[in-house]
Structures are given as C-alpha cells and as structure tokens.
Amino acid sequence: GAVVSQHPSWVICKSGTSVKIECRSLDFQATTMFWYRQFPKQSLMLMATSNEGSKATYEQGVEKDKFLINHASLTLSTLTVTSAHPEDSSFYICSASVSQGAREQYFGPGTRLTVT
Amino acid sequence: ILNVEQSPQSLHVQEGDSTNFTCSFPSSNFYALHWYRWETAKSPEALFVMTLNGDEKKKGRISATLNTKEGYSYLYIKGSQPEDSATYLCAFLVHYGGATNKLIFGTGTLLAVQP
Numbered sequence: 375g376a377v378v379s380q381h382p383s384w385v386i387c388k389s390g391t392s393v394k395i396e397c398r399s400l401d402f403q404a405t406t407m408f409w410y411r412q413f414p415k416q417s418l419m420l421m422a423t424s425n426e427g428s429k430a431t432y433e434q435g436v437e438k439d440k441f442l443i444n445h446a447s448l449t450l451s452t453l454t455v456t457s458a459h460p461e462d463s464s465f466y467i468c469s470a471s472v473s474q475g476a477r478e479q480y481f482g483p484g485t486r487l488t489v490t
Numbered sequence: 491i492l493n494v495e496q497s498p499q500s501l502h503v504q505e506g507d508s509t510n511f512t513c514s515f516p517s518s519n520f521y522a523l524h525w526y527r528w529e530t531a532k533s534p535e536a537l538f539v540m541t542l543n544g545d546e547k548k549k550g551r552i553s554a555t556l557n558t559k560e561g562y563s564y565l566y567i568k569g570s571q572p573e574d575s576a577t578y579l580c581a582f583l584v585h586y587g588g589a590t591n592k593l594i595f596g597t598g599t600l601l602a603v604q605p
Contacts, residue, residue, distance in 0.1 A: 378533060406590055417494070417595040418579070425590070467534075474590045477522050477541075477583060481534040 513580030
C-alpha cells in the first residue's frame with residue numbers, strides 16, 4: 375500500500391520551454407503533497423507544500439511563478455517548471471500524505487530534469 | 491536554520507559485516523525522526539518513524555535507536571547483504587502546530603555491500 379508514482383522519470387527540454395511533472399497517489403487519497411528538489415551531493419530540499427484544492431505554500435527562495443503547482447484532486451499533483459533554464463536541471467521528487475498533519479510521507483521515484 | 495547531518499557520507503563493507511551510521515539533528519522542539527532506504531531509480535522506502543527518546547525499533551536485520559536529548563539517531567544493519575546496498579536517509583520532522591509537518595533531510599549515507 376501507499377504507492378506514489380511520478381511521470382516522467384526523466385525529461386530533457388530546451389531552455390525557455392516548460393515541462394510538467396505529475397505525481398499520483400495510486401492507492402490512497404493524498405490531502406497533502408510535497409515537492410522536493412535535489413542537486414548533486416545535496417540533500418532533498420522542500421520546495422512547496424500543497425493541500426488539495428488550495429494554493430501551494432512555497433518555501434523561502436522558491437519562485438512560485440516559475441514552479442507552478444496544481445493539486446486539483448486527492449490523487450494528483452503537478453509541478454510545472456516554466457521557462458526552464460539550465461540551472462533548473464535537477465532531480466525533482468514528490469511525496470504524499472493522507473492528511474495535513476500526518477507524520478508519514480510516501481515518496482514517488484523522482485524525475486530527472488535536464489535543461490539544455 | 492535547521493540542520494540534519496549524516497555520517498559517514500559513504501560506506502563500503504563486505505557481505506556479512508555489521509555496520510552503523512549516524513544522524514544528528516536539532517535537540518530542541520523534537521517531534522519525530524524518519525529513516526528511509528533509497529535504492530537507485532526507486533522511491534525512498536520508509537524504514538522507521540521514531541518519536542520517543544530512547545526508542546529502539548527493528549525491522550529484520552535493521553534497527554535504529556533515538557536520543558532526542560542529545561540529538562542523534564543510529565541505524566544499525568546486522569550481517570549486511572548486497573541487497574542492503576542503498577542510500578539511507580534520515581529526516582527530522584518539523585511540526586508547526588495545526589499546520590503541515592515538514593521533513594528536513596540529511597544528505598544520506600551511501601552503503602555499498604560487496605558480495
């Protein structure tokens with residue numbers, strides 16, 4: 375149980391284009407979803423938290439107009455990297471919780487984004 | 491700024507060796523500590539959620555201890571097997587009252603078990 379999928383697993387895009395990453399909870403309803411980013415040799419860093427039906431809350435230093443997050447249903451959240459640049463190349467991973475205050479988070483396998 | 495540190499960064503052991511790694515975290519306002527096992531190209535898998543000082547949890551050959559007063563947790567693997575090769579992450583759970591909890595991750599310990 376508690377399976378989270380992510381799509382695509384890797385993507386290459388040209389500078390200036392936008393790319394969308396999907397995060398789905400397959401066997402449970404996720405009231406809250408989280409988006410993390412990991413640069414080489416660094417830890418997973420929380421980018422934003424989204425609750426179903428509400429606007430996402432972004433961490434300090436994360437541009438909300440660049441990283442658009444939509445959490446329109448209890449099983450799907452999307453992250454759109456708009457006008458991507460090479461410095462946005464990173465590993466993006468989502469997690470999901472059954473409730474806002476839950477201790478457990480269930481992770482997807484991540485998406486490797488390369489911007490050329 | 492909350493900081494979670496893990497050591498060592500990487501570890502190479504022989505099959506059958508026992509090993510342990512450390513996670514250090516802030517000792518104030520403790521709520522919970524998570525351990526995850528992360529194999530390449532897979533989702534991080536939750537191993538333990540530890541909440542009480544002195545907690546000791548076990549899952550097969552893997553166990554973990556928690557000291558919230560001094561801010562550290564140890565993960566032990568007894569008789570390492572090649573399939574234990576993975577990155578082991580710890581994450582400190584920050585609790586904001588009624589608001590969402592947030593995980594602050596360490597950089598992980600990469601374990602390679604040679605057959």
